[in-house]
Amino acid sequence: MGTQRITIFDTTLRDGEQSPGCSMNLEEKLQMALQLEALGVDVIEAGFPVASDDDFAAVQAIARECRRPIIAALCRTIPRDIDRAWEALREAARPRIHTFLATSDIHLAYKLQKSREEALQMVREGIARAKSHCPDVEFSAEDATRSDWDYLVQVFAVAIEAGATVLNVPDTVGYTVPDEYSKLITYLRERVPGIDGVTISVHCHNDLGLAVANSLAAVAAGARQVECTMNGIGERAGNAALEEVVMALSVRRDAMPYCTGVEQEAIYRTSQTLANITGIEVQPNKAIVGRNAFAHESGIHQHGMLSHRSTYEIMTPESVGVRQTHLVLGKHSGRHALAKRFEELGYPLERVELDKAYKLFTKLSDQKKEIFDEDLLAIVRDGLTHIPETYKLRALQATAGTSMWATALVTLASEEGEFTETAMGDGPVNAVFAAVDKLTGLKGRLLDFRIHAITGGADAVGEVFIQVEFDGVAHGGKGASTDIVEASVRAYLNAANKVLFSRRATAVPLAAEAR
Ligand code: KIV
Ligand code: ZN
Numbered sequence: 001m002g003t004q005r006i007t008i009f010d011t012t013l014r015d016g017e018q019s020p021g022c023s024m025n026l027e028e029k030l031q032m033a034l035q036l037e038a039l040g041v042d043v044i045e046a047g048f049p050v051a052s053d054d055d056f057a058a059v060q061a062i063a064r065e066c067r068r069p070i071i072a073a074l075c076r077t078i079p080r081d082i083d084r085a086w087e088a089l090r091e092a093a094r095p096r097i098h099t100f101l102a103t104s105d106i107h108l109a110y111k112l113q114k115s116r117e118e119a120l121q122m123v124r125e126g127i128a129r130a131k132s133h134c135p136d137v138e139f140s141a142e143d144a145t146r147s148d149w150d151y152l153v154q155v156f157a158v159a160i161e162a163g164a165t166v167l168n169v170p171d172t173v174g175y176t177v178p179d180e181y182s183k184l185i186t187y188l189r190e191r192v193p194g195i196d197g198v199t200i201s202v203h204c205h206n207d208l209g210l211a212v213a214n215s216l217a218a219v220a221a222g223a224r225q226v227e228c229t230m231n232g233i234g235e236r237a238g239n240a241a242l243e244e245v246v247m248a249l250s251v252r253r254d255a256m257p258y259c260t261g262v263e264q265e266a267i268y269r270t271s272q273t274l275a276n277i278t279g280i281e282v283q284p285n286k287a288i289v290g291r292n293a294f295a296h297e298s299g300i301h302q303h304g305m306l307s308h309r310s311t312y313e314i315m316t317p318e319s320v321g322v323r324q325t326h327l328v329l330g331k332h333s334g335r336h337a338l339a340k341r342f343e344e345l346g347y348p349l350e351r352v353e354l355d356k357a358y359k360l361f362t363k364l365s366d367q368k369k370e371i372f373d374e375d376l377l378a379i380v381r382d383g384l385t386h387i388p389e390t391y392k393l394r395a396l397q398a399t400a401g402t403s404m405w406a407t408a409l410v411t412l413a414s415e416e417g418e419f420t421e422t423a424m425g426d427g428p429v430n431a432v433f434a435a436v437d438k439l440t441g442l443k444g445r446l447l448d449f450r451i452h453a454i455t456g457g458a459d460a461v462g463e464v465f466i467q468v469e470f471d472g473v474a475h476g477g478k479g480a481s482t483d484i485v486e487a488s489v490r491a492y493l494n495a496a497n498k499v500l501f502s503r504r505a506t507a508v509p510l511a512a513e514a515r
Pocket of ligand 2: 015170172203205235
């Protein structure tokens, strides 16, 4: 038996986005979807269109822009959901309607208040309706692993009869274990009529830390699609991590004769793209993409590595796109060298983008002697985002001390000119945010604030990620600078500009007088 192809179904933008702090706006979802397309995933689940107008718009935009992968949209088995999913998907090159219904007795009784018979009817009608729109229909039996196995056989038989092309067996609450899950897949393969003509999919949550192990066990038992998310984000403890599934199949092909279409070298960049969009950093010891995944600390390990890398390394960092940090450019590097380095990092820049990047680069090299790859990536992420800057930071001064109020003076520019405000706060960051609020007329409530140094040394660039609530809606923002107060105000402004962009508002008049 040769190597068999496993379909990678990425649900970062749907299940992943449902996890706390991971919500993304339309621009960010599109950026992530394009990166997932470059990564080579087979299916991108772009959202749940009936859930909100924003979700609908994101699915529609992704369906228009990402032409190679299948674009899936989630819906319950009810007509309004299905029709809305199809409306969002209809311009996709390869659309898939993904409809689901819970099948466990617990969910039927307490969540849906439906009998097993009623649920069977909903599955039949829902899939038939989806099929009337789209030939590719996936059906998920939510909470499959806590459902009665014989009832699941009936549900899947009805789903196939109604036209489903993919049957998903989710471990919705992360409850199963590898041996049991593998037996369930085998049980279904032996009993569901027509199952050989459809794809069996698995979708595992990580409540017991078994999502990847369960997914691989199911693949060995005959599943041919794995649903997963980048960095393992998702409801509660998350979903099976895409990078772990893909690399386990790649590194241990001797034990598991399966392959995927994922471009391994793009894994790290995709992981970083997500972390930067959401502000949710990957834990340092996270397999494959964590900061320490390829670090060797103990003397014995380092000695072994110097003798031969294979002593302690089962895959190279380069194989997943992790480049060893090295000095790349300095103050006198030219535009050409910069363009070339961006290209090597996977970001071929258009002329206008390169002009902007070069400006940011020269500014940074005035503040910082050594420019590392990570600094350049921060320029792409933070400097070249496409959120229009309704307000731009022009100047900033903040003072703080142990026995005084912090004060800040901030100058912002908008189409209407430059304006300055002062404010006090119980710290310099708090004071500059207050000054920004006065200038923009928005009132933000800080929900989360995180900072990390992108590179080492006293002149390191600090990157700030924040979540701010404006009018009851949380928005993420990020900013980078060698000065952490400046990075903070840039992050805050980034969030404020997103609010204004999403409202499609013209600039709110600046509150202060021009100076
Ligand atoms: O976990 C789950 O059951 C799901 C389904 C909607 C596929 O996310
Ligand atoms: Zn899920």
